[in-house]
Amino acid sequence: MKRPLLQRVILLTSVITLLPVACPLEAQESPFVSERVYQTLVNEISGDIAFEHLRFMTQYHRPMGGSPGFVAVAKYIEGKARQFGLEDVSYIPQANIEERTWSASLGELWLIEPKERRLAFTAETAIALADYSRPADIKSAPLIDVGDGVADIDYAAKQVSGAVVLASGPIERVMEEAVVKRGALGLVIFDPTRRPHYPDQYPWMTIPLDRVPGATFAFVMTERSGLRLRREMAQAKETVFRVRAKVVSEFPDPPSQGMVEAFIRGTDIADQDVVLTGHITEGPHSANDDGSGCANMLEIARALKKAIDEGRLPPPRRNIRFWWTNENGSERQYFVDHPEERRHILVDLNEDMVGAKQSLGSRVQFVTRPPFARASFLGDVVESIVNSLVLGNTAFYAELSVPGHKDPFFGDWVDASPSRPIVSRLGTRDQYDARVIPFHNGSDHAMFNNAIVGIPAITFTNWPDEFIHSTDDDLFEIDPTQLQRNAVAVAATAYYVATLKDSDVPALTTTMYGMALQRIAADQATAMRMIVEAPAISRAAAYARGVNLASQAVRREHRALESVRVLVAKNGQGVRMLDWAMSQLPTEADSVARVAAFYTSQSGEKPPAVVLSKREQELSRKVPSLTDSLPTYIHGYFNIKRPPGLGSLMAWESLNFVDGKTNYLEIYRAVAAEADSADEWYYGKVSLEDVATYLDAAEKLGMIKTQTVSSR
Numbered sequence: 282m283k284r285p286l287l288q289r290v291i292l293l294t295s296v297i298t299l300l301p302v303a304c305p306l307e308a309q310e311s312p313f314v315s316e317r318v319y320q321t322l323v324n325e326i327s328g329d330i331a332f333e334h335l336r337f338m339t340q341y342h343r344p345m346g347g348s349p350g351f352v353a354v355a356k357y358i359e360g361k362a363r364q365f366g367l368e369d370v371s372y373i374p375q376a377n378i379e380e381r382t383w384s385a386s387l388g389e390l391w392l393i394e395p396k397e398r399r400l401a402f403t404a405e406t407a408i409a410l411a412d413y414s415r416p417a418d419i420k421s422a423p424l425i426d427v428g429d430g431v432a433d434i435d436y437a438a439k440q441v442s443g444a445v446v447l448a449s450g451p452i453e454r455v456m457e458e459a460v461v462k463r464g465a466l467g468l469v470i471f472d473p474t475r476r477p478h479y480p481d482q483y484p485w486m487t488i489p490l491d492r493v494p495g496a497t498f499a500f501v502m503t504e505r506s507g508l509r510l511r512r513e514m515a516q517a518k519e520t521v522f523r524v525r526a527k528v529v530s531e532f533p534d535p536p537s538q539g540m541v542e543a544f545i546r547g548t549d550i551a552d553q554d555v556v557l558t559g560h561i562t563e564g565p566h567s568a569n570d571d572g573s574g575c576a577n578m579l580e581i582a583r584a585l586k587k588a589i590d591e592g593r594l595p596p597p598r599r600n601i602r603f604w605w606t607n608e609n610g611s612e613r614q615y616f617v618d619h620p621e622e623r624r625h626i627l628v629d630l631n632e633d634m635v636g637a638k639q640s641l642g643s644r645v646q647f648v649t650r651p652p653f654a655r656a657s658f659l660g661d662v663v664e665s666i667v668n669s670l671v672l673g674n675t676a677f678y679a680e681l682s683v684p685g686h687k688d689p690f691f692g693d694w695v696d697a698s699p700s701r702p703i704v705s706r707l708g709t710r711d712q713y714d715a716r717v718i719p720f721h722n723g724s725d726h727a728m729f730n731n732a733i734v735g736i737p738a739i740t741f742t743n744w745p746d747e748f749i750h751s752t753d754d755d756l757f758e759i760d761p762t763q764l765q766r767n768a769v770a771v772a773a774t775a776y777y778v779a780t781l782k783d784s785d786v787p788a789l790t791t792t793m794y795g796m797a798l799q800r801i802a803a804d805q806a807t808a809m810r811m812i813v814e815a816p817a818i819s820r821a822a823a824y825a826r827g828v829n830l831a832s833q834a835v836r837r838e839h840r841a842l843e844s845v846r847v848l849v850a851k852n853g854q855g856v857r858m859l860d861w862a863m864s865q866l867p868t869e870a871d872s873v874a875r876v877a878a879f880y881t882s883q884s885g886e887k888p889p890a891v892v893l894s895k896r897e898q899e900l901s902r903k904v905p906s907l908t909d910s911l912p913t914y915i916h917g918y919f920n921i922k923r924p925p926g927l928g929s930l931m932a933w934e935s936l937n938f939v940d941g942k943t944n945y946l947e948i949y950r951a952v953a954a955e956a957d958s959a960d961e962w963y964y965g966k967v968s969l970e971d972v973a974t975y976l977d978a979a980e981k982l983g984m985i986k987t988q989t990v991s992s993r
Contacts, residue, residue: 309701311669312788313662313777321593322772325584328705328765332756334361334576335636339566339756342407344487346375346538346562346607347382354561358541358579358605365583366590367543367603375614377536377607379919381490383413385530390469390500392510393421394523400469400510401500406752407565410528411452411470412487414498417528419445422466424522426514430455430468441465445524447510449473452499453489460497467498467526471507476747480505483752485564498528540611545586545601547779553627553847554600555779557581557771558725560608560633566755569748571724573636573759574741575605577768585772597779599627604725612728617911627847628659629738630775631726635767637743638760639711644743646715646767653833653955654937655730656841657737658848661793663774664717670770673701674713703769708762715766719959722930732907732937733914737844741767781848786855790845794862797838801867804834804958809879811957821889824880826957828891831872833954838866897946900973905948905985906941917982924974928965931956935972939985945973 310316337357341350355372362370388403388410401409423444428435430448435458442464448455449471459465475484481503488499502510514522541561559574566572582603588594606612616623637644648667650660676699704710720730721742729738748754781789808827815823842863849855877888893901908914923932931952938948949972956964979985 307665307668307672309669309673311665311773312792313665314669314773318594318773318776321588322584322769322776323703325588325593326580326765326768326772327584328580328761328763328768329707330583331573331576331580331636331764331768332707332759332761334579335568335572335756335759338561338572338575339568342565343561343567344412344485344564345380345382346377346540346610347533347536348384350384350565351561351607352539354575355539355541355605358561358575359543361579362541362543362582362603365579366586367582368546370543371541373540373542373615375538375540375607375611375618377538377610377614379610379613380536380538381413382533382536382538383530384533385410385414385528387527387529388414388498388500389527391525392424392522393525395517395520400502400506400524406483408483408485408752409501410530411468411499411501412485412564413490414467414488414528414530415496416530417467417496417498417526419466419524419526421523421525424469424514424524426511427455427459430459432458436463445469445526447507447514449507449511452486453492456488456493456497456499460493460495465497467500469500469502469507469510469524471502471504473504473508475504476751477504479747479751479753482748485750498526500526538607538610538614540607540615541603541605543582543603545582545589545597547597547599547601550599552625554602554625555597555775556602556604556626556629556729557775558604558606558612558629558631560606560611560725562606562608563754564750566752568756568759569634569636569743569746569754570750571608571633573634573764574632577632577635577764577771578603578605580764581768581772581775584768585776594776595780597776598782599779601775601779602626606725608725609728612725613915616728616734617915620911623734623736626729626736628657628778629726629729629736630663630771631724631738631740632767632771633724633740634743634746634749635741636759636761636764637746638709638758639714639743639763640709641758642745642747644746646713646741646743646763648715648717648741648770649720649726649739650717651737651739652720652730652934652937653837653951653958654732654934655735655737656837657844658789658793658841659737659739659774659778659844660841661796662777662789663739663770664796665792666773666777667715667717667770670703670766671713671715674699674703674766676700703762703766705761705765708765709760711760711762713763713766715770719955719963720930722933730937731918731933732939733911741771783848783850783853783855786845786849786853787858789848790842790855790858790862793842793845794865797841797866801831801834801838801872804954805831805872805875807957807960808876812876812880812883820880820884824876824888825891826953827876827880828873829950830954830957831876832869833951834958835867835869835872836951839863842866893946897969900945900949900969901947902989902991903945903987904941904943904990905939905945905976905980905987907939908984908986910983913983917979917984921975921978921982921984923978924971926966926968927971927975928956928967931964931967932971932975935975936979936984939976944990945976948972948976
């Protein structure tokens with residue numbers, strides 16, 4: 282008997298919701314990490330040693346490449362890399378065309394009337410002076426409270442020219458209103474809305490250099506201190522408050538940056554390097570962002586080199602390459618200076634915020650997969666390894682039923698410890714809440730994934746983080762246990778890829794094949810849910826959207842499996858297994874047929890034909906290709922205007938699908954499917970016109986060039 286539509290909707294939704302729960306748990310051992318490798322890494326890698334590196338790094342304000350603090354930490358890293366026996370260690374000086382180099386040796390602010398009190402001193406707190414503050418030596422100036430300082434009403438009946446203003450609005454807007462428009466000397470600023478649960482936190486602020494000409498400065502206060510000063514000024518009524526300010530700062534010219542590079546050299550493959558990245562740049566104390574990533578890289582390098590030198594691990598076949606960088610800027614400049622290196626790097630593993638004490642702020646260790654445009658074996662390898670470590674560091678009640686365990690209700694209570702724990706000697710026993718998620722940008726892996734470079738990359742980044750970019754990003758919120766767990770995950774992934782040989786490809790391919798089937802099935806379920814949830818009037822549109830998702834899912838998994846081909850030997854067992862797995866994946870026709878059959882089962886109607894509109898036909902004839910110039914592409918990226926309805930990540934992916942073969946319409950379809958796969962809340966909506974507008978804007982900037990082809 283045919284159920285009513287509502288019952289069918291409820292049934293289907295329940296099944297889809299329960300699918301992930303019904304799946305079996307993965308193993309606590311990844312097929313990509315042998316027991317020998319696992320034990321060696323767990324025994325050798327130390328979160329406590331990584332923590333000791335952080336003690337040194339957190340002394341320095343390192344707001345940009347080329348600043349004294351940045352160079353001091355870079356030289357420390359360079360020295361340690363040499364000490365650990367890494368090869369070809371060097372500090373690479375780089376030009377910096379994107380940001381000015383700035384440093385301050387002194388920033389000091391005193392309240393001198395009506396009562397003397399020091400308000401800020403960089404020797405105590407470096408970020409009490411906003412980055413890009415200019416030199417100043419003011420013996421005495423009025424201090425005037427302008428409230429938020431962002432609107433004309435805030436300045437009514439107040440003469441701020443030649444004065445210093447106290448304000449609590451966004452620094453960019455206060456600078457514009459107080460300094461640029463009205464001639465104020467500088468700011469004393471605080472933000473009562475940023476993190477109200479942390480009133481004694483100094484936020485890291487920067488003066489907008491390009492919009493604020495001339496000499497000015499900004500001293501930063503905590504919320505509590507700023508409100509106290511505001512209250513005192515309000516209560517004093519007619520009393521004049523005056524301040525003394527001194528700033529000793531400079532802008533070295535030309536702007537510079539740099540990076541530290543080191544190698545563990547491979548034995549026989551010189552053009553498939555596995556790169557590990559982390560950035561030195563940040564303000565003090567920046568223990569987690571990204572001292573943790575830099576410290577972990579040092580510890581991974583030490584541990585791997587020691588284990589290899591002692592014969593406990595075989596040497597890798599491919600180079601393992603370490604880059605400690607100026608965040609994003611070093612990667613961009615490196616590829617501009619060495620464009621040929623794009624062909625010598627296989628993958629990138631980035632660590633950005635990997636030491637979070639997870640019991641503080643409920644932080645989660647997120648690990649991204651590569652974006653769909655860079656679908657790669659790397660995503661499955663890192664997901665398998667991370668999930669195995671999560672399971673090994675989780676205690677399950679069901680384990681008590683295993684022979685040898687005592688039942689807690691009828692025998693002595695047993696130790697509820699995980700079965701394969703990784704716990705640092707001086708760290709916590711907190712959970713390892715690590716989750717593999719769809720890609721995001723915002724760190725050093727982004728340039729690798731970028732279309733103009735085209736190297737699959739992932740990042741380890743914890744979030745949310747209430748301590749980032751403030752004085753609270755300090756050692757107290759770092760957990761050596763989490764440092765060790767993340768270092769083991771990254772080291773195991775890097776070592777597996779670096780040592781992988783043809784005989785390993787069957788295990789890699791079969792694992793990828795199984796994971797591909799799961800993802801294709803999940804996207805098909807999403808497509809079916811779209812149809813179920815759509816009102817009857819828009820069900821045809823939902824069907825077209827679902828068909829696109831199902832079709833693009835198959836294409837994605839084919840691209841991921843195809844990425845293995847660079848690892849296989851000609852005519853070896855690896856290529857035979859790879860060809861078999863690709864032949865066994867569902868075809869686009871298979872996947873679409875399932876969605877079509879489901880549509881008919883729900884509506885009782887034949888699926889509507891997907892017919893191209895006139896606009897879609899037009900865009901299907903536009904085929905973009907990338908410029909050959911890295912500088913042109915990078916400069917364009919910083920100046921391209923994005924349609925307000927298109928999220929930044931999906932706009933970025935639109936360019937990543939540009940390959941000289943894929944037309945505008947297919948690029949839109951690929952990006953729309955990626956957004957649908959993660960769901961709208963994650964990436965936002967994607968429209969055909971927004972994607973086309975964005976690609977057109979890229980063409981005007983010379984990032985891409987477009988040719989019109991005949992109808993296909």
